[in-house]
Amino acid sequence: MNHNQFENKEHEPLIDIGYYAHIIKSRWISIFLFTVLCSAISILVALSLTPTYKATATLLIESSQKKAISIEEIVGIDTRAKEYYQTQFEILKSNQVAQRVIDKLDLKQYPEFNPSLKNTENGIVDFLKKSITSNSIFRTYFPEDNTPEISDSVKEEKVNRGVLNIFKSKLTISPIRNTQLVRISFESTSPSLSADVANEVARAFIENNLESKLLATKQATSWINTRLAELKNKLDVSERALLTFLEKQELIDDSGIIALTSSELANLTDRISEATERRIETQALYNALKGSTNTDATTLASISTISNHPQIRDIRSAESEAEKRVSELAKRYGPKHDKMIQANAQLKSIKLRADKVIKKLVNGIGKELDSAKQQEQLLKKELINKKDEFQSLSVVKREYDALKREVDTNAKLYDLFLTRQKETSATSDFSASNARFSDYALVPESPSKPNRKMIVVLTVFFSAGFAMALVIIIDAFNNKISTARDFENKLGLLPTGTIPLVKDKKYRNKAIDYEVFNDKKYNVFHESLDSIRTSLYLNMQTSKRKVIAISSSVPEEGKTTASINLAKSFSKLERVLLIDCDLRKPSISRRFDLPQSQMGLANIILMNAPVRDCIVSIPNTKLDVLTAGMIAPNAQELLSSKMFSNLIERLSDKYDRIIIDTPPVLPVKDAFIIGRLTKGIVLIVKSNSTTKSVFKHSMTLFAKHEITLDGVVLNQVVAPRKGTHTYSEYANYAYSHESNK
DSSP: OOOHHHHHHHHHHOOOOHHHHHHHHHHHHHHHHHHHHHHHHHHHHHSSSSOBBBEEEEEOSSSOOOOSSTHHHHHHHOSSSSHHHHHHHHHHHHHHHHHHHHHHTTTTGGGOGGGGOOOOOSHHHHHHHHHHHHHHHTTTOOOOOOOOOOOOOHHHHHHHHHHHHHHHHEEEEEEESSEEEEEEEEEEEEHHHHHHHHHHHHHHHHHHHHHHHHHHHHHHHHHHHHHHHHHHHHHHHHHHHHHHHHHHHHOOSTTTHHHHHHHHHHHHHHHHHHHHHHHHHHHHHHHHHHTTTSSSSHHHHSSTTTTHHHHHHHHHHHHHOOOHHHHHHHHSSSSTSHHHHHHHHHHHHHHHHHHHHHHHHHHHHHHHHHHHHHHHHHHHHHHHHHHHHHHHHHHHHHHHHHHHHHHHHHHHHHHHHHHHHHHHHHHHOOOOOSEEEOOOOOSSSOOOOHHHHHHHHHHHHHHHHHHHHHHHHHHHHOOOOOOOHHHHHHSSSSSSSSEOOOOOGGEEEEEEEGGGGGGGGGGGHHHHHHEEEHHHHHHEEEEOOEEEEEEEESSSSSHHHHHHHHHHHHTTOOOOOEEEOOOOSSSSSHHHHHOTTOOOOHHHHHHHHOOOHHHOOTSSEEEEOOOSSSSSSSSHHHHHHHHHHHHHHHHHHOSSSSEEEOOTTTTHHHHHHHHHHHTEEEEEETTTSSBBHHHHHHHHHHHHHTEEEEEEEEEEEOOOOOOOOHHHHHHHHHHHHTTTT
């Protein structure tokens, strides 16, 4: 496992439900005790609560009230408005209705509504206060209350307001949806009082409505009477004004004024039209005759405007006959024949007569034209005069109409208000209520609250849930790594293995030595190390690496114990050399009971001591030990030297496996020097000690120095309780425990 693999796993979003279930299961006793404690407290609280009874009355609010008098249309509430019912609900909640009930039932005398009536002088707090203030030593710390006294009226008002607030807090108005019904509920410690108050609220609402209607009717009646007198005066004034106007204009009424004027105007208009038409015809005829004075009668007869004139028709007929006779005689006689001469003379006479007629006709038509024009002008003047006369009559008519409308309007208003006044006087003692009871409130048989069973049940569930959540939150904020599963959940990767905690009086005050591996009572310990050995062996099989470096993040995490016992485990299969490279604080010689003067690694590098003289073989095993030797002042220089790398290379040829115990990685950098040589480091992490941040810091240094992490071993893991199902480290324990039986 390298640091890149660790970083990838760290960023994977893992939600292990089983892990949280394991946490809850491991702390079930604490959760259970907390739940029991909370439940016991809830039982005591529930038993101490005063029972409250709730009574409900149902009221039907009428949408269409019975109207005995029409005045309600003026002063009443519009029941068709959609806000009507909401208004009635708010009236039910109003202070006015509440105060009526309080006064009627004298609720101010009940301690439930008036806290000032409760006896609080015998309370524990008052007793302690009196005891303390009576002592002269403490009296100085409790100065006398110099607040000015409140007047009785202010106190009374304060009490009344408090009673009203408490009353309204216990009152609930809830309309039933899509109906005209409303529920009136009241809570009280007294069952009978709760029913009485609920019913009284409904009655107070009905009475309040009736009183408001009667008051409105009374006010409306007074207003109508006042208004009636005003309207009577206005009517009298308007009637007198109309009579005065008629007398002034010498009229009885307006009948005939418009009719007479209209007929005269129509007659004049018709006459003007006829005169104009006659004048136009005469003008046309005159113009035709005046322009044709030198033409004969035949030519004049062809003019359409004069062709129908009687004299023209006669002349034309006579001329036609004369011309016909001349034509006939011309066929038999010559021009000088007597008859021909006579006929021509007759024709000529007719033509002369025609000329005279035409002249007279022209003069007569001219005079007729002048007469027609004069008549037309006179008729137009008469029309203008009649229009002026009609205009003055229209002004009189408008004045008359205005005065007449004023009289009619005042008369109608006066009649309307007079009718209302008579109706109100006749039915003033009747008023219909706008609501009625659908159901009266009954005295409740059992309290509505507190629901003691529900309180206890909810407390059990919530306390258990809170305890579980608290356990999970505490675990989430706990950065320490305790188990393999905890390691996986917090760091996102599995450890190479785990080493159980060795609990023995023998090792309470001293470090674990190499003999623990030979003791059969620590079988779980042996199995765990053998499991780690197998994992490391399989990981290094492909690279054929022989050297394993072991370190930890900080001191006291058990790296030396792990190095010794891992070397013992490998020595069961192959020849192993254990080297103590912690030159600053060596401890392997002490663990194997070797003398302090035993030569070791520092002696070989600094003094060229023979290797065979520095290596100690452990009896009855394939394990050899190379201690740190003499104290070296420059540990990093020794480990970085060419002699050290050559020594490791020579020893690798001689041994199958080399285990190197290195210093911690955070205090000093010796381990990274060795890690570059060994191509990797196994990191030891102490359970319930090493934090997540410390481990991450170590991983950062591994990445910075480009050192491969061969594996992570979780050390000193507490063994699980018997009968619990746990993770890999506990599986080793369970399996090994069974094999010992």
